[in-house]
Amino acid sequence: MTVKEIAMNDIRVMISKDEIEKKVAELGKCLSDEYSGKDVVVVGVLKGAFIFMADLVRAMTIPLHLDFLHCKSYVGSSSTGIVNIKMDYELDIKGKHVIIVEDILDTGRTLKALKERFKNDGAESVKIAVFLDKPGGRVVEIDADYSCFTIENKFVVGYGLDYDENYRNLDYVGEVIL
Numbered sequence: 401m402t403v404k405e406i407a408m409n410d411i412r413v414m415i416s417k418d419e420i421e422k423k424v425a426e427l428g429k430c431l432s433d434e435y436s437g438k439d440v441v442v443v444g445v446l447k448g449a450f451i452f453m454a455d456l457v458r459a460m461t462i463p464l465h466l467d468f469l470h471c472k473s474y475v476g477s478s479s480t481g482i483v484n485i486k487m488d489y490e491l492d493i494k495g496k497h498v499i500i501v502e503d504i505l506d507t508g509r510t511l512k513a514l515k516e517r518f519k520n521d522g523a524e525s526v527k528i529a530v531f532l533d534k535p536g537g538r539v540v541e542i543d544a545d546y547s548c549f550t551i552e553n554k555f556v557v558g559y560g561l562d563y564d565e566n567y568r569n570l571d572y573v574g575e576v577i578l
């Protein structure tokens with residue numbers, strides 16, 4: 401599949417660094433309250449969740465374990481529809497409370513597949529925390545338990561999200577004007 405090249409002036413700021421910091425701190429506090437006294441494993445979905453995950457867990461004030469898995473379903477700005485697990489998580493999550501941390505909930509395929517997997521693997525509970533929710537992109541039935549921002553059905557980059565592996569390191573969320 402060929403991917404159209406874009407440049408910095410094709411990106412328009414949608415969510416600022418300050419807005420992000422405020423929301424992520426609020427979510428960290430909320431999760432700390434809800435999961436206090438529980439055995440928690442926070443599992444980040446690579447690569448997109450890495451920045452959100454790093455900020456979120458530092459905003460959490462309860463003991464927790466961390467793990468990662470690596471999924472891929474996009475080429476350029478279109479979902480291939482196939483959820484490919486490139487690296488699996490490692491910890492024993494049986495009887496534990498799993499929080500899956502993902503950059504964005506779009507079609508829902510990735511998180512639906514992962515949620516079922518953690519349930520089948522014996523997690524006591526499985527909840528989904530996403531940085532962005534794009535309900536207009538949904539093709540399977542699944543909701544986030546926690547999300548920082550709900551956005552329109554636009555393709556965005558930054559704060560971990562990429563366009564063909566570029567722009568993950570932007571400290572804001574930008575809309576790609578294709």
Ligand code: IMP
Nearest residue numbers: 448505506507508509510555556561562
């Ligand atoms: P899903 O379509 O809900 O399964 O989301 C799968 C993955 O698609 C996400 O983890 C992101 O990596 C990617 N994705 C979906 N929407 C966007 C976007 O607007 N920008 C960048 N990546 C996206």
Ligand code: MG
Nearest residue numbers: 448474561562
């Ligand atoms: Mg991606």
